Amino acid sequence: xxxxxxxxxxxxAGDDQxxxxxxxLEHATKLFAKKGFDRTSVQEIVEAAGVTKGAxxxxxxxxxxxxxxxxxxxxxxxxxQLESVASSSAPLRERxxxxxSDVVVSSIDNLDDNTIFLQxxxxxxPDKQKAVRAERRKYHERFRGLVEEGQASGEFRTDKPADVVxxxxxxxxxxxxxxxxxxxxxxxxxxxxxxxxxxxDALRPPG
Amino acid sequence: xxxxxxxxxxxxAGDDQxxxxxxxLEHATKLFAKKGFDRTSVQEIVEAAGVTKGAxxxxxxxxxxxxxxxxxxxxxxxxxQLESVASSSAPLRERxxxxxSDVVVSSIDNLDDNTIFLQxxxxxxPDKQKAVRAERRKYHERFRGLVEEGQASGEFRTDKPADVVxxxxxxxxxxxxxxxxxxxxxxxxxxxxxxxxxxxDALRPPG
DNA sequence: GTCGGCATACCGACCGGTCGGTGTCCAAGG
DNA sequence: CCTTGGACACCGACCGGTCGGTATGCCGAC
Numbered sequence: 001x002x003x004x005x006x007x008x009x010x011x012x013a014g015d016d017q018x019x020x021x022x023x024x025l026e027h028a029t030k031l032f033a034k035k036g037f038d039r040t041s042v043q044e045i046v047e048a049a050g051v052t053k054g055a056x057x058x059x060x061x062x063x064x065x066x067x068x069x070x071x072x073x074x075x076x077x078x079x080x081q082l083e084s085v086a087s088s089s090a091p092l093r094e095r096x097x098x099x100x101s102d103v104v105v106s107s108i109d110n111l112d113d114n115t116i117f118l119q120x121x122x123x124x125x126p127d128k129q130k131a132v133r134a135e136r137r138k139y140h141e142r143f144r145g146l147v148e149e150g151q152a153s154g155e156f157r158t159d160k161p162a163d164v165v166x167x168x169x170x171x172x173x174x175x176x177x178x179x180x181x182x183x184x185x186x187x188x189x190x191x192x193x194x195x196x197x198x199x200x201d202a203l204r205p206p207g
Numbered sequence: 208x209x210x211x212x213x214x215x216x217x218x219x220a221g222d223d224q225x226x227x228x229x230x231x232l233e234h235a236t237k238l239f240a241k242k243g244f245d246r247t248s249v250q251e252i253v254e255a256a257g258v259t260k261g262a263x264x265x266x267x268x269x270x271x272x273x274x275x276x277x278x279x280x281x282x283x284x285x286x287x288q289l290e291s292v293a294s295s296s297a298p299l300r301e302r303x304x305x306x307x308s309d310v311v312v313s314s315i316d317n318l319d320d321n322t323i324f325l326q327x328x329x330x331x332x333p334d335k336q337k338a339v340r341a342e343r344r345k346y347h348e349r350f351r352g353l354v355e356e357g358q359a360s361g362e363f364r365t366d367k368p369a370d371v372v373x374x375x376x377x378x379x380x381x382x383x384x385x386x387x388x389x390x391x392x393x394x395x396x397x398x399x400x401x402x403x404x405x406x407x408d409a410l411r412p413p414g
Numbered sequence: 415g416t417c418g419g420c421a422t423a424c425c426g427a428c429c430g431g432t433c434g435g436t437g438t439c440c441a442a443g444g
Numbered sequence: 445c446c447t448t449g450g451a452c453a454c455c456g457a458c459c460g461g462t463c464g465g466t467a468t469g470c471c472g473a474c
Contacts, residue, residue: 227419227420258420258421259420259421259422260421260422261419261420261421261422262419262420262421265418265419265420266419
């Protein structure tokens with residue numbers, strides 16, 4: 001009985017004592033990414049997290065909720081990051097390059113969330129799906145703003161619609177999970193810089 | 208409730224005489240794209256196709272088989288198309304641009320297959336998944352060959368690994384389904400040409 | 415008469431979600 | 445100090461329903 005009774009759900013040192021909701025989200029993320037949302041039963045998730053179904057339904061309203069929370073967390077973090085980079089005082093090209101490279105790095109750091117986003121988004125309930133899409137859209141619009149800024153100033157080509165360029169780029173980003181492997185020759189940052197270079201160079205005014 | 212005639216069950220007008228396997232694949236494709244593989248029951252598929260489960264399991268070994276056939280058909284077609292464009296006698300830049308634009312157009316023409324590919328690939332049985340991946344890989348390698356050809360001749364920049372560029376581009380292509388809408392302002396060919404331009408310009412040697 | 419081409423009825427497995435119960439902690443009352 | 449009560453965190457057996465797959469029967473063609 002040396003178990004110190006950390007009553008409050010706060011972060012303790014041991015991973016065993018991590019808050020139950022956190023553990024659930026963590027293992028759910030891994031399982032969803034590996035097997036897909038529908039193929040992962042609630043039973044599997046709670047077993048992986050070392051709790052029971054009762055615990056899970058105590059903290060989450062449904063299996064959908066679990067998925068939604070995973071999305072919401074990632075979106076919040078990426079939006080925060082973009083906002084901080086985009087509104088700095090650096091020159092535009094640097095801001096865009098940083099934003100592009102950063103989103104690649106963060107996508108690689110959380111490849112699981114990325115995979116889930118791709119494969120399981122449409123399995124959310126329609127209203128939650130709508131909420132996610134709205135948030136995602138805001139993110140894209142912020143990014144597009146940078147491109148448009150460069151088009152207005154003459155730094156970037158104007159013969160390609162900004163939204164096409166943005167969708168072009170984020171398609172690549174979302175698909176990192178289907179080819180990037182951690183043991184490979186390229187670090188996350190290297191890939192990020194490559195991608196940023198490709199984007200910036202594709203935006204050069206035609207010569 | 209005995210069906211008097213061996214004929215159609217009400218509607219299914221037009222291609223009523225289309226072969227049963229074809230009808231099954233056709234409707235399965237639509238349903239898989241709309242609701243996802245796991246969320247689509249065999250019952251729904253056979254009802255949409257106007258047949259019964261007995262018929263389906265007469266022609267296909269499993270639900271997985273249906274999905275696999277859909278993949279195989281698309282892959283065969285895309286590979287054939289790429290091969291024909293890539294091996295023509297046109298200048299390299301034109302061949303790459305045509306290949307890039309064509310794959311965009313064909314992806315848009317068959318947005319359903321594209322969506323399925325993205326969302327349901329990992330739900331195939333491991334061996335079938337392996338077969339699909341191998342075929343896909345051959346396709347990418349052929350495309351990469353074009354990029355490497357241009358790098359060797361000095362037409363393209365050499366500071367970006369060819370496989371990174373190829374993954375960059377196909378990420379964008381695979382994600383067309385998540386934003387392209389048919390009623391929009393851009394035709395499939397216009398998007399294809401935009402994408403091809405972006406790729407070619409990103410490949411220009413720096414300077 | 416038997417064989418391909420289906421239809422129909424049905425099975426066993428499994429899954430998301432529920433619900434009555436249990437242990438623990440804390441605050442208040444005695 | 446001890447008791448009490450009840451809020452909170454969690455347990456786990458259970459249920460209604462669905463799904464992929466199968467067993468078997470029917471029917472027209474050869």
